[in-house]
Amino acid sequence: MCQVDEDYHNQLHQAEVPSVSKKCVKCKEAAAAVVIRAGDTYCRDCFKEYFIHKFRAMLGKNRVIFPGEKVMLAVSGGPSSCSMLSQVQEGLSQNAHKKLRFLPGIVFIDEGGAVGQSVEERERTLAELKAVFKATGFPYHMVPLEQVLDLPSSVVVTGPSPSERPASAYKEAVDHFIESNCRSCLTPLEPEETSLADFQSHTQLLQQLIGSAKTLTAREDMLNTLRQHLLVHTARTKGYSKLMLGDNCTRLAVKLLANISLGRGAQLAQDTGFADSRYGDIVLVRPMRDYSAKEITYYNRIFNVPSVLIPSLDSKTTEKSSIQHLTESFVTKLQADFPSTVSTIYRTSEKLQTACKSSSTADPCDRCLLCMCTLDIAVESASAFNATLISEQLSQTNLSGATSASIPKQLPASHWEASTGPCCSSGGGENCGKTASVGGCCLPAKVPETSDLRSLLCYSCQLTVKDMLTVEILPQYILSEAQRRQRRSQMKEEISEFLLDDADEGD
Template sequence: MCQVDEDYRDGLERAEVPSVSKKCVKCKEASAAVVIRAGDTYCRGCFKEYFIHKFRAMLGKNRIIFPGEKVLLAVSGGPSSCSMLSQVQEGLSQNAHKKLRFSPGIVYIDEGGAVGLSVEERRRTVAELRAVFKATGFPFHIVPLEQVLDLPSSVVVTAPSDSEKSASDYKAAVDRFIQSDGGGCLTTQDQEQTSLPEVQESNTQLLQQLIGSAKTLTARQDLLNTLRQHLLVHTARTEGYSKLMLGDNCTRVAVKLLTSISLGRGAQLAQDTGFSDSRYGDIILVRPMRDYSAKEIAFYNYMFSVSSVVIPTLDTKTTDKASIQRLTESFVTKLQADFPSTVSTIYRTSEKLQTACKSSSTAEHSDRCLLCMCALDTAVENASAFQATLTSEQLSQTKSAGATGTESPRQNPAPVELESTPSTGRCCSSGGAEDCGRAESGGGCCSSAKEPEIPSLKSLLCYSCQLTIKDMSSVERLPQYILSEAQRRHRRSQMREEISEFLLDDGDAGD
C-alpha cells in the first residue's frame, strides 16, 4: 500500500511551470515578457515579430487577396478587429519588411439602435472610433444599422464572380504591381471620411421592433448577425471593394463552430468558419485573424498600445444560459482555462471541414437560403436526420392537439405563419362592394392597391434560418428587400411549375 510519507516522493520531478523569469524561446537572450502557451515564452521584440509574421503568413499562404485590390476592413471596435486594423496599418508602413499590396478601407456598423443605446451614447462611440480611424489614414465609412431597412433586393442575390484564379495569375498580378511602383497606395483624395448619417427615430423604432420580434436571445443574435452581414456586403459592393476582411479570431471561430452545430448549421460550417467565404459571389469574406487566440490578441494590444472601444451588445450583462451563443462561449472559455489546448483542437477540426451540399459559389439563386445565402440543406432524402426531425415535430404537434379538446395558449402557442396568407373572396376595387371573380378562383384581386401577400418562407430557408424565423412573432417585420426577394422567388417557382412539362430534364439535355 502506498504511504504518503515515502522517501521516494521527494525525488519525483515536478512539472516546470513557465514564467516570465525564463529566457525567450526564440532569441535565447532576452528575458521573457509574455507566456502564450506552456513552453512558449517570448520577449517583447520576438513576440511582436511572431505576431506580425503570423498575419502575413496567413494572407500569403492562401493568396486570395491580389495586389492592387480594394479590401474593406470590418472593424467593430473590439480587440480582435482593432488588432487586425493595426496589422494592416503595420504592413502598409514604409519600414515594413514585406509590405502588403492591397488598398484598405474601413467600415463600422453602428448597432446602437438595435441594443437600445441613446443618441448621445452612439455619438460618443462614433467619435472615439472616428479618432482611431483618422489616425490610420485609410478611408472609412460609418454606417448605422438602420440602413438595412432600405437595402435593395440584390443583397440576397448572388452576383456573378470572376473565374477561379490560379497561382500563375497571382504571380502575374504581383509582377504588374511591382512594375507600376506600388500604384495601389492611398492618395490624398482617397483619404476621405464619412460621419454618422442622420438616423430617423422612426427607423430606429422599426429596427428595434424587428429585433424584438424574436422571442429568444438566440434568435435575436442570429438575426442581428445576418442583417449586419447583409449591410457589410452591400457597403463593399457600393464602394467598389472586392474583399471583406472580418476580425474573427481563433477563440471566436471555435465558439462559432460549436454554436453552429447546436443551431443546425452543420452543412454551412465550411462557410461560417473557413478562411474565405464566397457565398456572395463578387464579395469574398476573409478571416485573417483566425489563427490568433483571444489571449494573444489581448497581450499584443496591451503591450503595443492598440486601442479598442467597449461597445455593449445584445448579450451584455446576461447570464451564461441566456442564449445558445452565450452558453457555448462560457463553456469554451471555462474549459480553455483548465485545458489550454481546447480552442486550438476545435479550431484545427474546423480546418478539415468541407460542406457536403452543393457549393455556395455554384448553387443557383433558388437553391440558396434567403437569409444566410448558403446552399439549402433541406433537399435531402427521406431517411435523413432532417426528415426525422420534421416527422417528430409533426407527431408531437398532432399528439398535443389531440390530447385535450380545448388547447390553452400557454401549452400550444400559435405558430408563426411561414406560409402565405390566403386571400379573401372579396375584391378591394370599386369600393369593395363587388367581386371581380378572380379572388374566388384563386387568382388574387385585380386591384393594384391591394397589399402584396407574404409568400411561403419555409421552402426558401435552410434549417437553421427556419428555426430563427419560427421564433419571430411575425415575419411581416422583416426588411422589405427580403420579402420582395421571397415574392420574386415564389413567382418564379410558380412559373416553373406551369411550364414544367415543356422543360428538358438534365438527363435529356445530353441526348
C-alpha cells in the same frame, strides 16, 4: 502494481511552471515578457515579430487577395478587429519587410440602435472610433445599422463571381503592382459619415424587428444576418472585392460549437473557413483565425493598440440567456483548465468541407434567403428533419380542429378568421387589395407567410424565423426577394413538363 512496503529512493520532481523570468525561446537572450502557452515565452521584440509574421503568412499562404485589390476591413471596435487594422497599417508602412499590396478601406456598422443606446452614447462611440480611423489614413465609412431597412433586393442575390485565376497569375500581379508603383493608389479618400438624425425614424422599426424574436438566441442570429447583409452591400457599392473580418481562433471555436447547436452543421465550412465566397463577387476573408484571444489581448496591451468597448445584445446577461453566450462561457471556462481546448476545436474546423455543391456555383434559388448558404433541407424522406416536419404538421391544428395541411398556403389563418362572406370587391372574383388588418377580406400575396418562407430557408434560419412573432416585420428587400423566388418556382412548376433534365441533355 503499487507495493505497500516498496521504498521510493528517488525524490519526486515538481513540474516547472513557465514564468516571465525565463529567457525568450527565440532569441535566447532577452527576458521573456509574454507566456502564450506552456514553453512558449517571448520577449517584447520577438513577440511582435511572431505576431506580424503570422498575419502575413496567413495571407501569403492562401493567396486570395491579389495585389492592387480593394479590401474593406470590417472593424467593430473590439480587440480583434482593431488588432487586424493595426496589422494592415503595419504591413503598408514604408519600412515593412514584406509589404502588403492591397488597397484598404474601413467600415464600421453602428449597432447602437439595435441594443437600445441613446443618440448621445452612439455619437460618443463614433467620435472615439473616428479618431482611431483618422490615425490610419485609410478611407472609412461609418454606417448605422438602420440603413439595412433600405437595402435593395440584390443584397440577397449572389453576384457574378470572378473567374478563377491560375497559380501563376498571382506572381504576375505582384510584378505588375511593383512596376506600376501603386503608391498613388493609397491616397486616402474623403471619409464618408452618415448622420444619425437621418435614420431616427428607422431606429424604432429596427428595434421592433430585433425585438420580434422571442429568444435572445434568435435575436443574435438575426442581428448577425442583418450586419452581414449591410457589410456586403457597403463593399459592393464602394467597389471593394474582398471583405476582411476580425474573427479570431477563440471566436471561431465558439462559433463552431454554437452553430452545430443551432443546426448549421452543413454551413460550418463557410462560417469558419478562411475564405467564404457565398456572395459571389464579394469574398469574406478571416486573416485573424490563427490568433487566440489571449495573444491578441497581450499584443494590444503591450503595443498600445486602441480599441473601443461597445455593448452588445448579450451584455450584462446570464450565461444561459442564449446558446451563443452559453457556448462562449463553456469554451472559455474549459480553456482555463485545459489550454489546448480552443486549438483542438479550431483544428477540427480546418478539416471541414461541405458535401454539397459550393455556394458560388449553386443556383440562386437553391440558397438560403437569409444566410445565402446552400440549402440543406433537400434530404431523404426517412431523415430526422422530415420526421420533425411531420410531427410539427400533425401537432398544428386550426380553430376548427382540422390539420394545418388542409389550409392552402396562399391563405393565412387571419384570412379565415376575417372572411365570413363574399369578397368585398365589386367583381366578386378579384382581390380587394386590403389586408384583414385594415378591414378587407382578401389578402394578396404581398407578404409571404412563415410556411411559404420555410422552403427558401436553411434549417437554422427556419428556427430563427420560427421564433419571430411575425414575418411581416422583416425588411422589405427580404420579402421582395422571397416573392420573386416563389413566382419563379411557380413558373418553373407550370412549364416543368417542357423542360429538359440534365440527364436528357447528356443524351
